[in-house]
Amino acid sequence: MNNAVKPIPPRYNLTTLILFWCSLIVVSSLYLTIPLFSVFEDVFQVSSSEAAWAGSAFSFAFAGGALLFGGLSDRYGRKKMMITGLGLLTVSTPFIGTVHEFQWLIVLRVIQGLAASMFPPSVLAYAMEMFPTNKRVTILGFISTAFLMASIVGQIYSSTIVMGLSWNDVFYILGIVYFVSLILITIGIPKDVIQKPKDDFFTPLKRIGGIFRKKSLPICYIISSTLFIALVGFFSTIGSYLSSPLFGLSHQEILWVRAAGIIGMFISPFDGGLVTRYGVKNVLWCGLIMAGIGLGLVGISENLALLIPTSIIFTAGIAMALPALLSLIGTLAGELRASALSFHMFMLFIGASLGPIISIYLIDTQGHGPTFEVLAGLLLLSTVVPLFIRLERKETISPINQ
Incomplete structure (x- = not known):
């Protein structure tokens, strides 16, 4: 026994x-x-x-x-x-x-x-x-x-x-x-x-130089920064937009509108399956286009019946694009994956830092509507980036997502 x-x-x-x-x-x-x-x-x-x-x-x-x-x-x-x-x-x-x-x-x-x-x-x-x-x-x-x-x-x-x-x-x-x-x-x-x-301790920082010698990899970081410029810029703008005379919402009502964006984010756990089926670049494109269109429509929304669903489309696009971008960077980086993903996070939060600064400047000088449109324009411009990315083999999920 x-x-x-x-x-x-x-x-x-x-x-x-x-x-x-x-x-x-x-x-x-x-x-x-x-x-x-x-x-x-x-x-x-x-x-x-x-x-x-x-x-x-x-x-x-x-x-x-x-x-x-x-x-x-x-x-x-x-x-x-x-x-x-x-x-x-x-x-x-x-x-x-x-x-x-x-x-x-x-x-x-x-x-x-x-x-x-x-x-x-x-x-x-x-x-x-x-x-x-x-x-x-x-x-x-x-x-x-x-x-x-x-x-x-x-x-x-x-x-x-x-x-x-x-x-x-x-x-x-x-x-x-x-x-x-x-x-x-x-x-x-x-x-x-x-x-x-x-x-030594500084070796990971030294390796960052190597990612800029990887074909197509450096331009991915353009998307890294614009995603969070748009995301944080949107949230920095939406509160004052909804409390403006156009909507006149209370703090409690604004809270519910913010919370609605969570619905769009539930697409993120399914991104791996979408990448497997449609390819990482296609999913990234779709996410960027969806986010850009959703944010652009928020800027012209003058009633909540349109603003809430368009804000959900925006957050769903971000939730689709971000994991796909993570997969793409991991695939392109190869043996420098750890350094490449660290730099990706660095660029994400540089974007998060710039988002409030840019949006508040635009609100003060142009108003809420143009602020949303500029942020949407950044996202839609970034859809050009994947055109210049070449994958040497058939598009596969990066090992980090396997």
């Missing part, structure tokens, strides 16, 4: 749920200040363009940190980096609620952005290494969906809290959420194997 103890099977469903949740709340920090711009204008007596730096400061720090901390996770382990990032967010986030001067809010948002940037490169690498091939599409789809849903969930969260409590409480409560999430990820997911590379 064999009395050997059978090994406990990995709890992939639980791990997926924890990684989805933590990805959602970490990236939500980027977007939670968008509904607070007008609050910051009143509280700190700053202009609308200055208030937008509450979001852009986080984004710039997040973008730079994504390049730096991807290499650290190779050296110290994916789980340790996720724990460190959540730990720093737990400590730094509540301090934002205590500030009385706008410059200190910006400083703390930079610190928060650096802490948050430890998480996405680590969680993506963890998912690719710890999940078997047949489960990898699912986990990457959930993580991609969490990153996209964060753009709406972060705004819904802060809008809800500020209506019932105060802007300070947005950060106090979020600090508690981060602490609970820190416990979840510490005890709830398996420990990964630390690679301990022989290269």
Whole structure:
């Protein structure tokens, strides 16, 4: 009789749920200040363009940190980096609620952005290494969906809290959420194997130069930046557009319109199947065109019956294009995949940094309608980029999505 103890099977469903949740709340920090711009204008007596730096400061720090901390996770382990990032967010986030001067809010948002940037490169690498091939599409789809849903969930969260409590409480409560999430990820997911590379700390940064020598790869980053310029620019514009005399919506009503965009994002987990069936470039094209048309129609919508479905079309297009772009970059990068994806994240959040700055400038100078049209034009112009991308073999899904 064999009395050997059978090994406990990995709890992939639980791990997926924890990684989805933590990805959602970490990236939500980027977007939670968008509904607070007008609050910051009143509280700190700053202009609308200055208030937008509450979001852009986080984004710039997040973008730079994504390049730096991807290499650290190779050296110290994916789980340790996720724990460190959540730990720093737990400590730094509540301090934002205590500030009385706008410059200190910006400083703390930079610190928060650096802490948050430890998480996405680590969680993506963890998912690719710890999940078997047949489960990898699912986990990457959930993580991609969490990153996209964060753009709406972060705004819904802060809008809800500020209506019932105060802007300070947005950060106090979020600090508690981060602490609970820190416990979840510490005890709830398996420990990964630390690679301990022989290269020095700066080697991953040095490899970035190599991606610009890869045929067709560098121009993909044009799409990386324009996707998030449009996404964050849209959310930075929609609140004041809906509260303008044309619509005159209350904060609660605007909250529901923002929430409707989540519907379009549920396409993201199915993107792997679409890429397999139709090809990565075709899915990317379709997503960009859908997002551009949807955003363009938002700009001419003068009633909610048209604005809500067109905003859903826009978010669905973004949700279709982003995972396809991830697959395309992974395919083109080959052995430089890790560096190429880190730089992709860097360009995404450079776009996220520029989105509020561009949109607020356009609102002040041109109005809401032209702002949406300019952002839509950027997306539609970026549909030209895939024409210049050549895949040497038949279009296949990148190994990261297999």
